[in-house]
Amino acid sequence: MKKSLKIALAALLASTGLASADTLEKIAGAGKIVVGVKNDYRPWGYLDASGKIVGLEIDLAQDIATRLGVDLELVPVVASNRMEFLQQGRIDLIIATLGDNPQRREVVGMIEPNYYAGGANILAPKANGLKEWTDLEGKDVCGIQGSYYLREITQKYKANIVAFAGVPEASAALTNGSCVGLAYDNTWIESQLASEAVWADYEMPFVTEQMQPWAIAVPLEELSGPYGQKISEIVTDWHKTRFLIEGNERYGIAPAPFFEEQYEKFK
Template sequence: MKKFLAMTTAAIVALSGAASADKLADIKEAGKLVVGVKQDYAPWGYLDSDGNLVGLEIDLAKDAAARLGVEVELVPVVASNRMEFLQQGQIDLIIATMGDNDKRRKVVGMIEPNYYAGGANVIAPAGTLNEWADLDGQKVCAVQGAYYNKPAAQGYNAEIAAFAGVPEATAALQNGACVAFLYDNTWIESQLSSNPQWDGYEMPMETENPSVWAIAVPLEDLDAPFGETMREIVADWHKSGFLIARNMANGIANSPFLVEQHNAQQ
């Protein structure tokens, strides 16, 4: 089914001739950069109550457009449609908490250097868990489609209960339906430091399965002027300290990855 859909999508893309010779020129001519962002992943990309998209990745999208000298247009995406939207040409760029891996590199053009990094950890009531092995045979809440669900189930014999989203999974954790919530360590850290509903909870493990996040352009533009320009922009975000500053301004816990990248670029 998935394969069939991918094939038909590819066929349609080929038919509509969306692939253009120079994407960068097209964007400048259109005067706008269309960026796919998350709207349900606070504080990276989320909605305020006026319906405006805000967050770290929205800051990045706006800055990228400003550097290209064009307007920004934000399109909310979810994990299951972001790469299709990029292939179809509906968006020019993905900045949507997307992990960088070999499988995805065959579909979209991942921009290096990576702009963010996360890993897997759990949030659990303080004092109940000490190490990953403690998850053996225990029920662990998680979010559907997270890449580290499988290693936790196979490596530590955890019984994964996967929910549709973070609100459902965290509610299940607080109701005692599971011993811990398996999720990105960056999210857990920023929640523990800022949200009073997690008083009495902790992040007890060493972060595992580290994964880097990448901004993506259409595959054919990776080595074209558009991809080159995006590479320069991301490198400058690290070098100038822009990413560290925006990370802090959005209330996200300090990221060792950003500091490391910042120092490496000097």
């Protein structure tokens, strides 16, 4: 175990009165932290021209690794497998646009404070003339497997969800006319419309609904232990120092009121 992390771990154990810190010990012993991230969600996590995973959430993962004094290993995940990977021990941490809700809190340890927030909307061709959520009734709508908001879009607005494993497949289905729109997080849609010429004839026509904060996740049993507390301290510091706000600006993401609210709370 690296000396700096051993000292920090010992201090944390002493302050909490806990006798073990399995994941922190595992990370220190391996000399690396394995983080599940998106590689299809620009600009939070995506592949650059060389095939390397980059993005805002990758910067967050690197900062955690640096603070722990270990290397960073990235594992691509999607909405349908990220929590399973954490439960199986294939990854140590999730930083992958994970919405925080009561159902997921029964499965994985959601770190507080949350680090981002987003909601549901639609990316659709302008030519489709969609104006209100109710316009989706009876229509095929592309979605991503495991996305929390698909159930309500189906039940409340009577849309027919055509679910895909990842963004590339869903985007391809949208552009070839297989669905009237792609239901996804408003943050992703906004970034695509602002930066990607391929979406010049598309729009986000609805009022964003189902707003949800995003959380970093640790194994459920470690949420209240040294590992969960350490990650919580890091996220708190991100808010206090405007680290998240600066990252948001660096990637050209629209300003988020959530960040300013958290900064005022923790500064």
